[in-house]
Amino acid sequence: xxxxxxxxxxxxxxxxxxxxxxxxxxxxxxxxxxxxxxxxxxxxxxxxxxxxxxxxxxxxxxxxxxxxxxxxxxxxxxxxxxxxxxxxxxxxxxxxxxxxxxxxxxxxxxxxxxxxxxxxxxxxxxxxxxxxxxxxxxxxxxxxxxxxxxxxxxxxxxxxxxxxxxxxxxxxxxxxxxxxxxxxxxxxxxxxxxxxxxxxxxxxxxxxxxxxxxxxxxxxxxxxxxxxxxxxxxxxxxxxxxxxxxxxxxxxxxxxxxxxxxxxxxxxxxxxxxxxxxxxxxxxxxxxxxxxxxxxxxxxxxxxxxxxxxxxxxxxxxxxxxxxxxxxxxxxxxxxxxxxxxxxxxxxxxxxxxxxxxxxxxxxxxxxxxxxxx
Numbered sequence: 543x544x545x546x547x548x549x550x551x552x553x554x555x556x557x558x559x560x561x562x563x564x565x566x567x568x569x570x571x572x573x574x575x576x577x578x579x580x581x582x583x584x585x586x587x588x589x590x591x592x593x594x595x596x597x598x599x600x601x602x603x604x605x606x607x608x609x610x611x612x613x614x615x616x617x618x619x620x621x622x623x624x625x626x627x628x629x630x631x632x633x634x635x636x637x638x639x640x641x642x643x644x645x646x647x648x649x650x651x652x653x654x655x656x657x658x659x660x661x662x663x664x665x666x667x668x669x670x671x672x673x674x675x676x677x678x679x680x681x682x683x684x685x686x687x688x689x690x691x692x693x694x695x696x697x698x699x700x701x702x703x704x705x706x707x708x709x710x711x712x713x714x715x716x717x718x719x720x721x722x723x724x725x726x727x728x729x730x731x732x733x734x735x736x737x738x739x740x741x742x743x744x745x746x747x748x749x750x751x752x753x754x755x756x757x758x759x760x761x762x763x764x765x766x767x768x769x770x771x772x773x774x775x776x777x778x779x780x781x782x783x784x785x786x787x788x789x790x791x792x793x794x795x796x797x798x799x800x801x802x803x804x805x806x807x808x809x810x811x812x813x814x815x816x817x818x819x820x821x822x823x824x825x826x827x828x829x830x831x832x833x834x835x836x837x838x839x840x841x842x843x844x845x846x847x848x849x850x851x852x853x854x855x856x857x858x859x860x861x862x863x864x865x866x867x868x869x870x871x872x873x874x875x876x877x878x879x880x881x882x883x884x885x886x887x888x889x890x891x892x893x894x895x896x897x898x899x900x901x902x903x904x905x906x907x908x909x910x911x912x913x914x915x916x
Contacts (some may be wrong), residue, residue: 546578548613549606550626554579555644556609557599557745563758566640568592573626573643588708602884621648621719624834638765638791642744646719649740652710657687658827659767660703661694661784663775667806669891670696670774676898677771680824682709683784684835689714689766691759692731694724696773696781699741700731711739712766716759718749760784761791768831769794771821775809776877782809785818794830796821799894801887822894856899859884864912865904872909 546554558566568590572579578586580600587597588739616623624630626643632655635641660678662670678688678700688704690697692713698853704711713734715723719741722728731741744762745755760783764770770788775781785795795818800807814820821827828836856864866881867873877891879886893910902910 545576545627546573546580548625548627550580551577551611551627551644552609552612552623553603553606553845554600554748555642555744557596558643559745559749561694561762563640565593565596566643569596570626570643572642572754576589609915615720615747616646619648619720621646622651632766634768635762635765638761640761641765642762645741645742645744646747647742648719649656650736650738651740651742652687655687655712656832657689657712657767658831659763659770659784660687660696660700660773661690661763661770661775661781662692662773663779663781664697664701664808665697665776665806666695666699666774667804669800669804669895670806671699672895673898674699674773675706677773677798677821677824677827678703679707681827682711684828684832685709686764686835687712688699689763691716691756691763691784692723692727694727696775698721698727698730700773701734702819705733705739706735708737711737713739714743714763714766715741715743715745716755717743717751718745718747719743720747721750723751731819748836757783759769761787764783764788764791764793767793768798768805769827771796771798771827772810772813772818773798774800774806778803779809782813796818796827796830798822800851803887823898841915844854856896856901859888859892860896860899862903863889864896864901867912867914869914872911873907875908875910878910 551865560577569579572590584597584847607737624645626641632649647734658681674696681686682704688700688709690700692715700712701713717723734741764784764787770785770793772781772785788795795813797810797813799814799820800810863882867879879889897904903913905908
């Protein structure tokens with residue numbers, strides 16, 4: 543049996559996009575065996591457990607000419623098409639259950655990605671923005687690819703944080719590569735491409751945004767990555783779907799703790815309850831996935847710049863809490879609660895923010911101390 547060419551892969555992708563991703567596996571087995579799915583008989587397709595509806599559709603295609611236009615249209619838009627058999631296809635994504643058989647992308651798709659997905663809700667608080675920008679920027683400054691979903695809110699901030707750190711970012715779209723969703727993200731879309739990042743999707747050209755597209759997109763976000771970080775999200779956020787895919791794909795799941803009284807922190811707090819790794823500093827992720835980077839003495843200039851920025855850019859409440867700490871004598875959390883006169887949930891959130899900005903350090907036994915900077 544002859545292997546498939548790119549036109550046939552495009553045609554098959556159009557058919558598969560009508561199906562649940564759980565029905566991909568029989569077709570992937572055929573491709574893995576080096577066979578052309580369009581050349582198989584009904585009995586051979588049945589042998590691979592291809593469902594009858596798909597089998598009929600496969601055997602009903604007599605011409606692939608209509609799909610030639612898709613290649614021409616991609617060329618006109620400076621977009622690229624790769625199949626799962628292509629050497630440029632991301633290795634990590636190929637390993638997941640039911641990977642996309644075709645990827646459409648714009649930009650420069652790098653080899654051997656070291657990637658982290660940073661995701662969260664479309665609605666967010668100042669805390670969510672701060673921690674997302676912090677983690678995305680810090681990780682990107684270490685050469686780690688930031689993957690997110692090009693959505694409003696936390697996704698947008700994750701991409702922007704990576705770009706601000708002169709990092710590499712991949713935006714996974716829930717529609718065709720010829721469209722931008724949401725429309726207000728066009729500037730971000732263009733910035734990603736201008737900075738040699740990537741916009742990527744499995745959806746054919748002219749695919750409009752539909753709610754059921756996003757779970758499919760989310761499995762690609764996690765599939766490209768070694769781990770998924772959820773910074774802020776409600777309990778029913780699609781970010782938790784991405785986290786679920788990460789578990790199914792044997793990826794690590796990380797979550798930033800938040801105020802127990804804030805519904806926007808319910809998602810990460812619930813993930814931590816279920817066993818996700820709690821992170822309060824970017825080094826928590828480096829230690830888990832990239833320990834070789836922790837002792838790298840050649841930090842980038844941008845990383846140093848971010849450190850300084852974090853030291854000086856403090857909010858009023860952060861400066862107020864910081865004024866009760868000194869460089870020599872650690873102070874217990876309980877003492878701070880009475881001295882600062884802030885409720886424990888809000889105070890804990892502020893202390894986490896100060897530690898993330900490398901201004902204070904938590905010591906054993908809920909003690910805190912300021913950090914000297916040369």
